[in-house]
Amino acid sequence: MRVIQVENYEKMSKLAAKIISSQIILNPKIKIGLATGSTPVGLYEELIKLYKEKEISFSEVLTFNLDEYYPLKNSHKSSYHVFMEENLFKHVDIKISNTHIPNGEAENPFEEALRYEKAIEAVGGIDLQLLGIGINGHIGFNEPSDYFEKETHLVDLSKATLNSNAKYFDDRESMPTKAISVGIGTIMKSKKILLLASGTSKSEIVERMIYGKVSPKVPASILQFHNDITVILDKEAGKGLK
Numbered sequence: 001m002r003v004i005q006v007e008n009y010e011k012m013s014k015l016a017a018k019i020i021s022s023q024i025i026l027n028p029k030i031k032i033g034l035a036t037g038s039t040p041v042g043l044y045e046e047l048i049k050l051y052k053e054k055e056i057s058f059s060e061v062l063t064f065n066l067d068e069y070y071p072l073k074n075s076h077k078s079s080y081h082v083f084m085e086e087n088l089f090k091h092v093d094i095k096i097s098n099t100h101i102p103n104g105e106a107e108n109p110f111e112e113a114l115r116y117e118k119a120i121e122a123v124g125g126i127d128l129q130l131l132g133i134g135i136n137g138h139i140g141f142n143e144p145s146d147y148f149e150k151e152t153h154l155v156d157l158s159k160a161t162l163n164s165n166a167k168y169f170d171d172r173e174s175m176p177t178k179a180i181s182v183g184i185g186t187i188m189k190s191k192k193i194l195l196l197a198s199g200t201s202k203s204e205i206v207e208r209m210i211y212g213k214v215s216p217k218v219p220a221s222i223l224q225f226h227n228d229i230t231v232i233l234d235k236e237a238g239k240g241l242k
């Protein structure tokens with residue numbers, strides 16, 4: 001694990017944008033796994049700037065998002081479909097047909113999970129996977145469990161995740177309690193991984209991810225076994241490390 005500690009959220013976002021843009025320059029047809037949530041918003045802003053300055057183009061880039069709530073209309077304002085559209089896709093030259101997000105409206109979530117896994121496989125897997133981390137150690141929506149889920153699957157969101165993400169929904173009743181998430185195996189097969197963490201609330205779990213026992217109770221701990229992972233932490237998220 002390559003761990004880089006920077007001063008603040010802005011520096012984390014700028015550095016992550018440099019890494020991702022350099023990979024796009026090296027391989028314009030790169031397949032990028034994308035994350036949502038509050039952590040990558042600044043990174044997406046930086047990527048939009050680089051696109052506007054004509055430093056990078058997304059015209060041939062393929063993207064696969066990690067997850068989507070289930071069941072949820074793709075047009076719902078808190079869906080990850082809308083999140084991606086608002087925070088990245090509508091600002092750059094990406095072809096919407098080249099973007100992929102699990103379908104929260106699929107009639108059969110199990111079939112949808114299988115279809116999504118196959119779609120990733122069909123393009124030869126992910127070249128660069130972007131990750132955030134939940135305060136319980138989840139990556140994607142792979143929640144703490146007794147075993148690592150290998151492939152894309154339907155997941156019951158944990159209490160911790162429901163509590164953290166309730167702020168994105170008008171009320172708890174309208175918040176889905178499940179999600180479709182790529183699996184730990186899918187993530188681990190990515191050629192490169194870039195994980196970002198910011199803020200005090202992440203410091204304890206970041207320490208366990210890096211130094212703790214590898215266990216499905218802390219899903220992110222498995223990343224210790226990946227051979228090309230870069231972790232960028234701001235000062236607060238990295239305060240438990242020496």
Ligand code: F6R
Nearest residue numbers: 035036037038039132133134140
């Ligand atoms: C989002 C995702 C999640 C988030 C994690 C952290 O697509 O897969 O694992 O990365 O919940 O969320 P934030 O960044 O909001 O703290």
